[in-house]
Amino acid sequence: MAKWMSVAQVKEKIEESSAEEVTAHYLEVIKKSKINGYIKVSEKALEQAKKIDAEEHDGPLAGVPIAIKDNISVVGLPSSCGSKILEGYAPPFNAHVIEKLLAAGAVILGKTNMDEFAMGSSTETSYFGPTANPWDLERVPGGSSGGSAAVVAAGEAPFSLGSDTGGSVRCPAAFCGVVGLKPTYGAISRYGVVAYANSLEQVGPLANNVRDIAVLMDVIAGYDRRDSTSIDSKTEYQKALVEDVKGLKIGVPKEFFGEGTHPDVEKAVWNAIHKYEDLGATWEEVSMPHIKYALASYYIIAMSEASSNLARFDGTRYGLRENGENWHAMVSKTRAEGFGTEAKRRILLGTYALSAGYHDKYYLKALKVRTLVKQDFDKALSKVDLLMAPTMPNPAFKIGEKIEDPLTLYLSDVNTCPINLAGVPSISVPCGFTDGLPIGLQIIGKPFDEPAVLRAAYTFEQNTDYHTKRPLEVA
Amino acid sequence: MVYENPDGVRIGLEIHIQLNKLKTKMFCGCSTDYHNAAPNTHTCPVCLGLPGTLPVLNKKAVEAAIKVGLALEGEIAEETQFHRKNYFYPDLPKGFQITQYDFPIVSNGKVVIEGEDGEHAVGITRAHMEEDPGKLVHIGSIGKSKGVLIDYNRSGMPLIETVTEPDMRSPKEARRFLDKFRNILEYLDVFDGNLEGAMRVDANVSVHWGTRVEIKNISSHKGVERALLYEIMRQKNVIRRGGKVSQETRHYDEGRGVTLSMRTKEEAEDYRYFREPDLMPMQVTDWIPAIKETLPELPDAKRSRFIEQYGITDMHAKSLTSKIMLADFYEDVCAEGVDPKIAATWTADVFLGELNYRDLAISSYDGKKISFIHAKDPKIKNSFKVSDMVELVNLFAEGKISDRAAVEVIRTMLDTTEEKTPSHIIEEKGLFKAEDDLVTKAIAETIAENEAAVQDYLGGTEKSLNFLVGQVMKKTKGTADAKTTRELIIKELKG
Ligand SMILES: [Zn+2]
Numbered sequence: 019m020a021k022w023m024s025v026a027q028v029k030e031k032i033e034e035s036s037a038e039e040v041t042a043h044y045l046e047v048i049k050k051s052k053i054n055g056y057i058k059v060s061e062k063a064l065e066q067a068k069k070i071d072a073e074e075h076d077g078p079l080a081g082v083p084i085a086i087k088d089n090i091s092v093v094g095l096p097s098s099c100g101s102k103i104l105e106g107y108a109p110p111f112n113a114h115v116i117e118k119l120l121a122a123g124a125v126i127l128g129k130t131n132m133d134e135f136a137m138g139s140s141t142e143t144s145y146f147g148p149t150a151n152p153w154d155l156e157r158v159p160g161g162s163s164g165g166s167a168a169v170v171a172a173g174e175a176p177f178s179l180g181s182d183t184g185g186s187v188r189c190p191a192a193f194c195g196v197v198g199l200k201p202t203y204g205a206i207s208r209y210g211v212v213a214y215a216n217s218l219e220q221v222g223p224l225a226n227n228v229r230d231i232a233v234l235m236d237v238i239a240g241y242d243r244r245d246s247t248s249i250d251s252k253t254e255y256q257k258a259l260v261e262d263v264k265g266l267k268i269g270v271p272k273e274f275f276g277e278g279t280h281p282d283v284e285k286a287v288w289n290a291i292h293k294y295e296d297l298g299a300t301w302e303e304v305s306m307p308h309i310k311y312a313l314a315s316y317y318i319i320a321m322s323e324a325s326s327n328l329a330r331f332d333g334t335r336y337g338l339r340e341n342g343e344n345w346h347a348m349v350s351k352t353r354a355e356g357f358g359t360e361a362k363r364r365i366l367l368g369t370y371a372l373s374a375g376y377h378d379k380y381y382l383k384a385l386k387v388r389t390l391v392k393q394d395f396d397k398a399l400s401k402v403d404l405l406m407a408p409t410m411p412n413p414a415f416k417i418g419e420k421i422e423d424p425l426t427l428y429l430s431d432v433n434t435c436p437i438n439l440a441g442v443p444s445i446s447v448p449c450g451f452t453d454g455l456p457i458g459l460q461i462i463g464k465p466f467d468e469p470a471v472l473r474a475a476y477t478f479e480q481n482t483d484y485h486t487k488r489p490l491e492v493a
Numbered sequence: 494m495v496y497e498n499p500d501g502v503r504i505g506l507e508i509h510i511q512l513n514k515l516k517t518k519m520f521c522g523c524s525t526d527y528h529n530a531a532p533n534t535h536t537c538p539v540c541l542g543l544p545g546t547l548p549v550l551n552k553k554a555v556e557a558a559i560k561v562g563l564a565l566e567g568e569i570a571e572e573t574q575f576h577r578k579n580y581f582y583p584d585l586p587k588g589f590q591i592t593q594y595d596f597p598i599v600s601n602g603k604v605v606i607e608g609e610d611g612e613h614a615v616g617i618t619r620a621h622m623e624e625d626p627g628k629l630v631h632i633g634s635i636g637k638s639k640g641v642l643i644d645y646n647r648s649g650m651p652l653i654e655t656v657t658e659p660d661m662r663s664p665k666e667a668r669r670f671l672d673k674f675r676n677i678l679e680y681l682d683v684f685d686g687n688l689e690g691a692m693r694v695d696a697n698v699s700v701h702w703g704t705r706v707e708i709k710n711i712s713s714h715k716g717v718e719r720a721l722l723y724e725i726m727r728q729k730n731v732i733r734r735g736g737k738v739s740q741e742t743r744h745y746d747e748g749r750g751v752t753l754s755m756r757t758k759e760e761a762e763d764y765r766y767f768r769e770p771d772l773m774p775m776q777v778t779d780w781i782p783a784i785k786e787t788l789p790e791l792p793d794a795k796r797s798r799f800i801e802q803y804g805i806t807d808m809h810a811k812s813l814t815s816k817i818m819l820a821d822f823y824e825d826v827c828a829e830g831v832d833p834k835i836a837a838t839w840t841a842d843v844f845l846g847e848l849n850y851r852d853l854a855i856s857s858y859d860g861k862k863i864s865f866i867h868a869k870d871p872k873i874k875n876s877f878k879v880s881d882m883v884e885l886v887n888l889f890a891e892g893k894i895s896d897r898a899a900v901e902v903i904r905t906m907l908d909t910t911e912e913k914t915p916s917h918i919i920e921e922k923g924l925f926k927a928e929d930d931l932v933t934k935a936i937a938e939t940i941a942e943n944e945a946a947v948q949d950y951l952g953g954t955e956k957s958l959n960f961l962v963g964q965v966m967k968k969t970k971g972t973a974d975a976k977t978t979r980e981l982i983i984k985e986l987k988g
Binding site: 020089090091095099104107108109110111113162208209211212213215216217243244245246247322323325326328329330331332334335346348369372374377381441 | 538541542543544545546547548549550577579583585587588589641643763765766767769770771772775
């Protein structure tokens, strides 16, 4: 069996042989993995595939294997969120997206590695050790959905689910040379996804090509009454896959090409924009003056929400419990032992930002900035159809290179987090290489205009071959 | 007459009520009917706060809150939203409580009570929606507890917290406020006050218009009155000794009847409120007209109507409308064509008085019978039928039984769970007026004719009583009921 297959190819293979054989193939590849992409491989995957075969399941993903980020609840598998504090916790319910996947016939391969509670851009803060970038095993895969991106890039799953709070799908997609979509806020139910920052995050698909992203979106998107922020947009994602960008108006926000941007990244993104021009699109520079405050606003909001979301991990009901002479001592010890450095840092900073005396100065101000950033997007996207920019200012860095310097690490989210503040959709597609490392082009659209985003991404893919390149390190 | 409030007492209340008449919890589909259930059987991933769960607002709870707001003559917010109140406690599964903060659903209401000097308005600052935490169950007594168990059945129960202005000037006014408030809520059919934990009260009190002290978590109306009486005395003593009342939170020890310091102002918690990102702000203005339509007649309006329609006194009207179930019972009795004034006397004075004397609280009314349970021992319960009251009132109105006999019938009916109609009891006990008069006459004669036996009995010779009873039986040719006769003689002789 070919190591890298699109969903269509996987389905062909299932036709020819069986879901069981296809799943066995992926389990075999995973067994030889050099990247530590999975926290837990499902022991029931084969059984599930057999059942699909026996039932002659006719769902859109019948027998197609998928990898799931470890913060998405799946019955029968642990859900650790890359943290020690959830040791032994297995959710008794499926996330909405998992229900949808199972109904469509998908086979869950396992749970992928991630930064602890999705707090990071390198997958190095995971309690289960870092995941390696398939393009260079000494480098990070990006994060926080590093495992989900790396396993797709390494052929250990045809596609996967991640979650994107400030770039957590797009960053690893760019670093690992795969496609990753952050849908519009509300497009996919968050029910069953362990919250890091509720007002910012969305589940997002990762795949080797744009079509597979659309295939996955058609299965998992839509209204769910259990998530009050979910919206029924009735979008038909695969229908958007039309190879045509004639007359498309592209905005290029200069604020996304900041000082620290790697020259090769800048060049690759401009090449892509010129490619669109060749295909009949036009581009213009747009200005988004408040983008420079987005990063600070993003971190304050995300940390504030996180400080509250992570309060439930107190050793009382599930997960890790350390002994203490009374309840408070038990909670303190459990949290001291269970959370890693980055989670603690964000809980403390978030607690601080919400505290009396600082609440207005930090949290409320961050909310005001958020409104201004949203307005920047509204304004820019009223003049053009899409915005294009580098996903990440730099290619993947070395494992250990930035982990001791959180501020520099936070800065790497500079181009991705404004999108979460605004709640708009954004995709990262491969658009070049520098020193053998992939570069991602970010395409940003209006709220619920995933069709325009997917159409542009698909057209680019049909006219370039970056997405067909494979990391030789793991070949 | 104007109440002078000599100690400058100001009392404000914060009242948590459970919307326990709703079918499901505040943010999940779990049933609210957990009061007799095994621990942790009315829970789901949402109310257990498992990672990844999200709250879904129960619209019925919002409707109930609007109903309460309208009944309290408050303003309903055009836009309302939820916040998170962050603190750690084992009964709080998410580490925060979903509540309302600066956009409560209700503000600026009022409740008129019978104050120290007539009608007195107590301002309602605000009322907001929130979820209840779980419940801690100590193994053994709190002091020497070997451990704590947590029951999350209560977790996520819909609550309304109502905050009053410090408008009450005495513990009695606070108690009256609570009685009236509870009565209004029961009229709205959103709340059953008899269920455990249905209403919890925090009170703040100051004397001489000074520093206010908060007393937390008092579970009964009587408890509130007692706690406030104690706390006012304590504060007055502090001042008399030249001290200063410090701003603090105190706990009421119901058993000892005292308040004890819990924490001072410096130790006040910072709850780091912020908007609950998983719930969208709501606009409810459009809901109001339809909800207004469903508002029932409230206690004050019903009281006025009773005076008008049934020609009864204000005292009777007030008493009958103090409980929606009693008011409905009375109206159904009247609907059977009985004399409403007589029915009012027998329902409001005798029936209600006998219930109170027995510590029985009205718990339900199904249109046929009114049920009640013992305030402390829920195993003791009974009911009283509309048809029985109608029969009793008619028998009395027709002159067939005396006052005394009617009271006797009501007492008997409350003390037995056997199915017996009033005539049945009257027959059994020989309480019909003719026989009744005969017995009364026979007793009087017997006492007059048997001076020696009477003196012996009063001197302690029990046997003489048997002799007297025998004499009465002889005089009435055996028609008198021996037990009743015995009681009547004792009453006659010993008062
Ligand atoms: Zn529940």
